[in-house]
Every structure is written in structure tokens, then in C-alpha cells.
Amino acid sequence: MAAITVHNSLRPGAQVPFVPKEEGKVSWYACGPTTYDLSHLGHARNYVSTDIIRRVLMHHFGFKVNFVMNYTDVDDKIIIKARRHRLLELEKQKTYTAEQVQGFVFKAFGAYAKSNLPLLDDDNLDENNYQERKEAAYGRVLAGGTISGEGRPSDPEAKVKMHLNNMDSAVQSLRKSAGFDGAEEVLLPYLDSLYKETIDTSDQSMFTDLTQAMEKAFSDDMAALNVLPPDAVTRVTEYVPQIVEFVDQIVRKGFAYEANGSVYFDIAAFEMAGNTYARLRPDSKNDNALQEEGEGSLSKGLEGKKRSGDFALWKKSKPGEPYWPSPWGAGRPGWHIECSVMASDKLGDQMDIHSGGIDLAFPHHDNELAQSEAYFHQRDKGEHTWVNYFLHMGHLSIAGSKMSKSLKNFQTIQDALATTYTARNMRIVFLMGRWNDGVEISPDMRKQADSWETTLDNFFTNVKAKLAEAGSPAAGIQNLSLTEASGNELLDELEQAKTSLDAALRNSFDTPTAMQVLLRLVRDANIYMHANTGPSDLRAVEAVARWVTKIVGILGLDASAAPPYSGLGWAAATTSSAVDPATAVVPFATVYANVKSEVEALQLTDPSLTALLASQDPASEFSALEAAGERNAEALTLPHIRATSRLRDELRALVVASGATLPPATKQALLSLSDRIRDYDLADLGVQLDDQAGRSSLVKFVPAARLVAAREEKAALTEAKARAKEEARRAKERAEEEKWAKAKVPPQDMFRADAKYAEWDEDGVPTRLADGVEVAKGQSKKLRKEWEKQKKLHEEWKGKFGGEASAV
Known part of the structure; x- marks a missing residue:
């Protein structure tokens, strides 16, 4: 069997074989979110793609995966946001006149422009000239x-916007003199610049209140996206x-130094000991902008670095920042050290996989590697390997810029699920792209994802x-032998699809190819199902459907499914199929x-209809299913649906067979009832009836919202056609x-009321214009043609209405 290969950021270029350190097991650490704001679609891209790979390793390749994820609950962004909001709360409690508040907001407005928009830095800038100056400075x-x-x-332009x-x-x-309302984003940094050192950070509730709320929101978002929860979760504040202790060990080994209460990693000492720094992004090693960004905005002013590239393992806490005791004084952890400590605590001195977004590769992950390998470094044993495979998820971009909280160019996961996507549809979009490639969601990509989902949904x-x-709605015929269908062309295609999909997933989890394999097989099965209707043919189609069900379950496309994914089809994207029997049957029993x-x-006295009414007992069929332990909603409701459908089929058959013997009113009543049962009674419950010539209607379970929408669309189309027809009729009448109003005018009078003319001949055709100039020969011919046309029309009018025209 072919090996699994992966794109490993530690080995750029060709894919490398994936060989865990322990056979059958995978240890995996994923960088979790910094819990200071709601998660957005960029996070969804990262964590859903991670979840897909994890599921494939577990449920397709059979690995036992130990998956650890952290929450960063102390960080510069968290400190700044929590502190600023506390300061705003305190400011709102102060007693100010409306004029004082307005002046305060105006100062914040000017300070914000000076700090963030240098082209607007002008002492004369105010709310009245702002628009004009904005266009002049940043119109491009x-x-x-x-x-x-x-x-x-790209990002700089997004930041300006x-x-x-x-x-x-x-x-x-x-302009509205609204006080603080609406001006919060310029007020927060201004308040921070004035009062940040006055905040009492011994009470850390301002920070924990924020992080705990955002952690809960993130967890809820992941559950909504059907992302498997981690096997273990770690938090910085708990470590x-x-x-x-970890930092102290690095210092003792000579790979870090203390300076003014902070501790910095000594890159030069690390490299002199035979280690490699910036293994993931060696070309970014001297990128000062990325290094400064990695240190955090609150690290400015910390002193004592030997070299600009050295990074903080421990930061001296300044006034207004949370702090913990350490040998170097009150401080807090550096950003990168947290993952090294927590991952090593849970997974030891070496892990199989470390993952995160591609933007974390440098400096975060490179610094993690360096400090961890320094911690585990042993002299004379060479360079330590802390991570075997680094998997970096491509980021999501908007108009060329990375989707980012800091740029505020994002749509939250909550908003996306409420307005734009279902969890399944979003996952399909991400499956359409390679996990390690950047993606910008386009209308065409959304259209392809919608089409893929609809094709599989209709197939199931x-x-x-x-x-x-x-006759086997719940279990199907999965237990019947397929031996009599050996050599079946569809089963041959199924075997080829299994091979192709496995090869795609072994090729660095190539989900775009896997999705195409599924789509081709389903389309082939649809063609086969349409052309072949025998029992063995149905067995072959079911075999395809069950295998496709298994794969979409592995890929996380059915939130209600669980391993080994042996069901048939997926549940509606927003519902669960496991229900209380008594609850499930009520609306269907009521309809029947x-x-x-x-x-x-x-x-009606038709014998067939009378016999059907007497023989059907869906309540007993339901009771038998309930007693047998059935909990699938579709199976439980099918007895009453079938009984209702059979009655409808019998009514339709009666109308066809009766010819002219039924009274028109009765016939119309039967047809109306038949249509209502299909289009309203059952459609509102998520049941679609497909009429079949000479056979019972085919019962399909379809989300009620879709059937209702289709019904309303059809009604709107019918209404639009009727409206257009009526408008056309009225236009024709007008x-x-x-036409006849014009026809009433005799041709001799048609031009005499026109002020453009001064003289006419005996037929009333103009000969001279109002200014005395004779009518040109060409114009005269044209007027004569109009006169002849009016004469013919007038004669037609007289023939039709027998009227006489009055002189104009």
C-alpha cells in the first residue's frame, strides 16, 4: 500500500512520507485562538481544515490521534482590549457636561488621526473638514x-480603511453631539494613553471575564461547525x-539572558551550539517588522536586548499589565513560550504534528521551535527535533488582504452561519481547496460548493x-448478498472510486480530488439508477450510497453521524434524525x-377506495416500529406518510378512471384535495411526493424549508405569469x-390641427409650412403616405362601427 505523504513546512518543496514516531498513533498540538474577540471565517478556515485532516487520519487511515489545543488567555491584545474597556466604563461613570464630553471626544479624534493616519495629521482637522481632507489624503x-x-x-490598505x-x-x-456613543474606537486608545498606568491589575477579573467569554464563544462556534473537540485543552494562565521553570532552564543552559526584569532568548548562543534558528522561514530571520509584531505592541520600551532579533521569553510587567512572580521580578509570559511549555507538558520532548495558520510560521512557530529545542538540548547529542511535521493551513483573504481581527475586515462565524452558510456548506467550500493553499472565497467557488451539495443531497x-x-426504509438491503451482481458496471466504478479516493487522501490529504471522485461516482450512479430498476441494480446503487455516506461522515459533513458511518445518507443540515417516537409521529398522524x-x-362508493380506507392501519405499523426500538424519524413517520400517499394515489386514479361519470364539482374537489395533500399537508412536514405513472407515488424526505420555498417560488411565478398576461390584455385593449380613436379622424382633417402647417390641398395634405416655406417634395411624399394610411384606417373604422367623423 502506498505511503501517506504530507506537505511539511520543515521540509519545503516536495511532499515527504508521513511516519509517526509510534506506529498507529499520532501526537498533535494545534495553536488555538487568542481569546480576545469573536472568531471569524479565517479561524473557521484554519480549524475546519485541521479538523478534516484529523478526521481523515482517525477514521480513514485508522490512527489513534492525541489532539491537544491551547487557549491563549494572556496576551498583549487581551490586555489592551480588556484594559481599554475597563477605562471606558470608568470614564462613563464620571460627571461631565455635554460640552466637556464633546471636547474629550474631539481630542481623541485628533490623537487617533495623528497616531494612525499620518496624512490626516493636521492641527486644524475637525468634523467639518474631515470628509474633504480624507478624500484628498486617501482617496486613491x-x-x-x-x-x-x-x-x-493588501494589508496596509485594509488597515487604512x-x-x-x-x-x-x-x-x-x-456632528450629532452623541457623547461617547459611536466614538468608542477612537476613544479607547486615547483613554489608554492617558490612564493605562492607573489601572489596578492585581484584580485580573477584567482580563478573565473577557477571555472566558471569548473561549465559550469559540467553543460554541467550533461545535456549530462540527469540529471535533480537542482531547486536551491548555490555558496559559494555568501554566x-x-x-x-521552563524559562529558567533555558537560562541555565546558556540560551537566554535576563535584562531589566525581562528574559530574552539568545539566538546567537543557540546557533553557536549547533542549532538552527528560523527553520521554517529562514528568509524571514532578519525581518524586523515581523519580529516586532511577534513581540507584541506592549513590548515597546522593554530594554536590554543584546540583538534586535532576540525575543522575549518573559516580559517585565509595566503598570496597567497583569503580573505573576518570577526570579526576575513581577512579569508575564512571552507569546511564544506558552506553546512550548504546554505542548511539551502534554506530548513530551517530541511530537508528530504541530499545526496552525500559515501566518504563525514566523516568528511564532520558529521561536517555539528554537526555545523548545534549547530546553531539550543536550551537549554532544546534536540538534534536538521537537516537531516532526509542521502543518500550516492557508489563510483566508478578502480583496488581497488576510482576514484578520486586527484589520476588522472579517465576518464572524456566528454571523456567517446566521446569514450566509450552513456548517456543511462552509465545510464543502474549504474541502474544495487544498488545506495548505490560501483561499479567497469567490462566487464561482460558492456556486460549485452549492452544486456539489445539491447533487449528493438529491442522490441520497x-x-x-x-x-x-x-419495502426496507430503515436498514435498506445492506445485508443482502451482492454476489449475483458481480461484474456489475456500477460496482466496478465503486471499487475504482475507493482506490482513487484513498490515493487522493494519501497525497497530503488532497480533498479537492477526493470531492471530485465522490461527485463523479454519484453522477454515474444517478445515470445507472435511471436506466436500471431491477433488485440487483438497487443493491448496487445502495452499495454506492453507503460508501459515499461513510466518506462524507469521515469528512465531517454530517453533524449527526458517528463512526463507523454505516448509515445511509446525511441528516438535514439543521436537524437530527434521532427523535422521540411519540413526538415524531404526531404531525404525520394528524395529517393522515x-x-x-x-x-x-x-x-364515494368506489370499491377500491372503500377497501383502502378500511384496510390501512398506520398506527399499528408505527407501534410495531416503536416497540422494535426504531428511533429514526424517517422510518417512524413512514407508515402514516405511506397511508396518506396511498389515499391520494387512489383519488387520482379514481379521477382518471371515472371519465365523465363523476360530477364536475366532485372531480374538482378530488383534484384540489390531491394537490393540497402533496403541496401543503406533506410538503410542510418535509415530505415530497413524486408522481409515477402506473405506480405508487415515490416518497422523498426533503427539508420542509426547501419544499416551501419551491412552492412559494412556483406560486410567485404563476402569479407573475398571470399578471403579465393581464397586463398584456390591458395593453392590447388600450x-x-x-387605434380606433385615431381611425375616427377623416384623412382630410388629420393634419389641419397641426400648427406647423399654414396651407393644405383639397385632400388636407400640407403644402406650406407656418413660416411660409413650401413643403419639400420628399416631405410631401411622406405626408401623402401617412394620409393614405389614415384613409384606409378610417374606412376600416366606418366599416366596423358605421360611424361618421366630426370635422376637426
């Missing part, structure tokens, strides 16, 4: 260009003593309907009882009225 960026005028817009949006809100607040619906029609009562009230 607002129009989609770049700050420099060259290249394509974010700052301008904040300024726009502040301007509206100033501070271990972090201090049709297969389940065919099996129900064959109502329909039966209405049919009986018609007092044209007819206008």
Missing part, C-alpha cells in the same frame, strides 16, 4: 488603489509556574426513496387522520382603443 486607497500607487492592495471607518464613526458622533434522497418503495376524514366525507 478608498477607490481600490494602494498607498504608494503601485501594486495591488479600518482606521478611516473608525474616524467616520467618530465624525458622526461629533505560569511551569513557564517560569432518491436512493432512500427507492429503498423505501422496495384529517385526509381520511375528508375522503370519507365525500361519500392599443385597440387608441
Whole structure:
């Protein structure tokens, strides 16, 4: 069997074989979120893609995966956000006049421009001239260009737009004299610059209140996206003593040094001992901008670094920052050290996989590697390997910029699921791209994902309907032998699909190819199902449906499914199929009882209909299923659905067979009842009936919302057609009225009321214009043609209405 190969950031270029350190087991650490704000689609891209690989390793390749993820609950972003919001709360409690508040907001407005929008840094800037100056300074960026005028817009341009949006809100607040409302984004950094050192950080509730709320929100988002929970979760604040000990060990080994209460990693000493720094991104090793970003915005002012590239393992806490005790004084962990300590605690001195977004490769992951390998370094034993495989997920971008909280160019997961996506649809979009490639979701990509989902959804619906029609709605015919179908062309295609899909997943988890394998097989099965209807043919189609069900379960496309994914089809994207029997059957039993009562009230004497009414007992069929332990909603409700459908089929057959013997009113009542049962009674419960010539209607379970939407669309289309027909009729009437109104005028009078002319001949055709000039010969011919046309029309009018025209 072919090996699994992966894209490993530690070995750029060709894919490398994936060989865990312990056979059959995989140890995996994933960088979790920094819990300071709601998660967005960029996070969904990272964690859903990670989840897909994890599921494939576990449920396709059979590995036992130990998956550890952290929550960063102390960080510069968390400190700044929590502190600023506390300061704003305190400021709102102060007693200010409206004029004082307005002045305070205006100062914050100017300070924000000076700090973030240098082209607007002007002492004369105010809410009245802001719009004009904004257009002059940043009009090119607002129009989609770049700050420099060259290249394509990216993060710097996105950041400018974010700052301008904040300024726009502040301007509206100033113009409305709205106080602090609407101006928060410019007020928060201004308050921080004035009062940050006055905050009492011995009470860390301001930070924990924020992080715990955001951790809960993230966890809820992941559950909504059907992302498997981690096997273990770690938090920085729960590891501070271990972090201090870890840092101290690195210092004792000579790979770090203390300076003014902070501890920095000594890159030069690390490399002199035979180790490699920046193994993931060697070309970024001297990128000062990335290094500074990795240190965090609160690290400015920390002193004592030997070299600019050295990074903080422990930071001296300044006033307004949380702190913990350490041998070097009150401080807090550096950003990178947390993952080294927590991952090593859970997975030891070496792990199989470490993952995160591609933007973490440098400096975060490179610094993690360096400090961890320094901690485990042993002289004369060479360079230590802390991580065997680094998997970096491609990021999601918008208009060329990375989707980012800091740029505020994001859609939250909560909002996306409420307005744009289902969890399944979002996952399909991500499956359409390689996990390690960047992606910008386009309308075409969304269209392809929608089409893929619809194709599989319809396939599952049709297969389940065919099996129900064959009499085995719940278990299908999965236990029947397929030997008599050996050599079946569809089963041959199924075996080839299994081989192709396995090869795709072994090829660094190539889900785009895997998705195409599934789509081709389903399309082939649809063609086969349409052309072949025998029992062995149905067995072959079911075999395909069950294998496809297993794969979509492995890929996480059915939130209600669980290993070994042996069911048939996926559950509706927003519902669960496991229900309380008594609850499930009520609406379906009600529909049947109502329909039966209405049919009986018609007092029809057809023997077939009378026998059917007497013989059907769906309540007993349901009771037998319930007693047998059935909990699948579709199976439990099928007895009443079938009974209702049979009555409808019998009514339709009666109308066809009766010819002219039924009274027109009765016939119309039967047809109306038949349509209502299909289009309303059952459709509102998520049941679609497909009429089949000479056979019982085919029962399909389809989300009710989809059937209702289709019904409303059909009604709207019918109404639009009727409206268009009526408008066309009225337009025709108006044209007819206008035609005969014009026809009433004798040709001798048609030009005499026109002030453009002064003289006419004996027929009333103009000969001279109002200014005395004779009518040109060409114009005269044209007027004569119009006169002849009017004469003919007038004669037609007289012939039709027998009227006489009055002189004009």
C-alpha cells in the first residue's frame, strides 16, 4: 500500500512520507485562538481544515490521534482590549457636561488621526473638514488603489480603511453631539494613553471575564461547525509556574539572558551550539517588522536586548499589565513560550504534528521551535527535533488582504452561519481547496460548493426513496448478498472510486480530488439508477450510497453521524434524525387522520377506495416500529406518510378512471384535495411526493424549508405569469382603443390641427409650412403616405362601427 505523504513546512518543496514516531498513533498540538474577540471565517478556515485532516487520519487511515489545543488567555491584545474597556466604563461613570464630553471626544479624534493616519495629521482637522481632507489624503486607497500607487492592495490598505471607518464613526458622533456613543474606537486608545498606568491589575477579573467569554464563544462556534473537540485543552494562565521553570532552564543552559526584569532568548548562543534558528522561514530571520509584531505592541520600551532579533521569553510587567512572580521580578509570559511549555507538558520532548495558520510560521512557530529545542538540548547529542511535521493551513483573504481581527475586515462565524452558510456548506467550500493553499472565497467557488451539495443531497434522497418503495426504509438491503451482481458496471466504478479516493487522501490529504471522485461516482450512479430498476441494480446503487455516506461522515459533513458511518445518507443540515417516537409521529398522524376524514366525507362508493380506507392501519405499523426500538424519524413517520400517499394515489386514479361519470364539482374537489395533500399537508412536514405513472407515488424526505420555498417560488411565478398576461390584455385593449380613436379622424382633417402647417390641398395634405416655406417634395411624399394610411384606417373604422367623423 502506498505511503501517506504530507506537505511539511520543515521540509519545503516536495511532499515527504508521513511516519509517526509510534506506529498507529499520532501526537498533535494545534495553536488555538487568542481569546480576545469573536472568531471569524479565517479561524473557521484554519480549524475546519485541521479538523478534516484529523478526521481523515482517525477514521480513514485508522490512527489513534492525541489532539491537544491551547487557549491563549494572556496576551498583549487581551490586555489592551480588556484594559481599554475597563477605562471606558470608568470614564462613563464620571460627571461631565455635554460640552466637556464633546471636547474629550474631539481630542481623541485628533490623537487617533495623528497616531494612525499620518496624512490626516493636521492641527486644524475637525468634523467639518474631515470628509474633504480624507478624500484628498486617501482617496486613491478608498477607490481600490494602494498607498504608494503601485501594486495591488493588501494589508496596509485594509488597515487604512479600518482606521478611516473608525474616524467616520467618530465624525458622526461629533456632528450629532452623541457623547461617547459611536466614538468608542477612537476613544479607547486615547483613554489608554492617558490612564493605562492607573489601572489596578492585581484584580485580573477584567482580563478573565473577557477571555472566558471569548473561549465559550469559540467553543460554541467550533461545535456549530462540527469540529471535533480537542482531547486536551491548555490555558496559559494555568501554566505560569511551569513557564517560569521552563524559562529558567533555558537560562541555565546558556540560551537566554535576563535584562531589566525581562528574559530574552539568545539566538546567537543557540546557533553557536549547533542549532538552527528560523527553520521554517529562514528568509524571514532578519525581518524586523515581523519580529516586532511577534513581540507584541506592549513590548515597546522593554530594554536590554543584546540583538534586535532576540525575543522575549518573559516580559517585565509595566503598570496597567497583569503580573505573576518570577526570579526576575513581577512579569508575564512571552507569546511564544506558552506553546512550548504546554505542548511539551502534554506530548513530551517530541511530537508528530504541530499545526496552525500559515501566518504563525514566523516568528511564532520558529521561536517555539528554537526555545523548545534549547530546553531539550543536550551537549554532544546534536540538534534536538521537537516537531516532526509542521502543518500550516492557508489563510483566508478578502480583496488581497488576510482576514484578520486586527484589520476588522472579517465576518464572524456566528454571523456567517446566521446569514450566509450552513456548517456543511462552509465545510464543502474549504474541502474544495487544498488545506495548505490560501483561499479567497469567490462566487464561482460558492456556486460549485452549492452544486456539489445539491447533487449528493438529491442522490441520497432518491436512493432512500427507492429503498423505501422496495419495502426496507430503515436498514435498506445492506445485508443482502451482492454476489449475483458481480461484474456489475456500477460496482466496478465503486471499487475504482475507493482506490482513487484513498490515493487522493494519501497525497497530503488532497480533498479537492477526493470531492471530485465522490461527485463523479454519484453522477454515474444517478445515470445507472435511471436506466436500471431491477433488485440487483438497487443493491448496487445502495452499495454506492453507503460508501459515499461513510466518506462524507469521515469528512465531517454530517453533524449527526458517528463512526463507523454505516448509515445511509446525511441528516438535514439543521436537524437530527434521532427523535422521540411519540413526538415524531404526531404531525404525520394528524395529517393522515384529517385526509381520511375528508375522503370519507365525500361519500364515494368506489370499491377500491372503500377497501383502502378500511384496510390501512398506520398506527399499528408505527407501534410495531416503536416497540422494535426504531428511533429514526424517517422510518417512524413512514407508515402514516405511506397511508396518506396511498389515499391520494387512489383519488387520482379514481379521477382518471371515472371519465365523465363523476360530477364536475366532485372531480374538482378530488383534484384540489390531491394537490393540497402533496403541496401543503406533506410538503410542510418535509415530505415530497413524486408522481409515477402506473405506480405508487415515490416518497422523498426533503427539508420542509426547501419544499416551501419551491412552492412559494412556483406560486410567485404563476402569479407573475398571470399578471403579465393581464397586463398584456390591458395593453392590447388600450392599443385597440387608441387605434380606433385615431381611425375616427377623416384623412382630410388629420393634419389641419397641426400648427406647423399654414396651407393644405383639397385632400388636407400640407403644402406650406407656418413660416411660409413650401413643403419639400420628399416631405410631401411622406405626408401623402401617412394620409393614405389614415384613409384606409378610417374606412376600416366606418366599416366596423358605421360611424361618421366630426370635422376637426
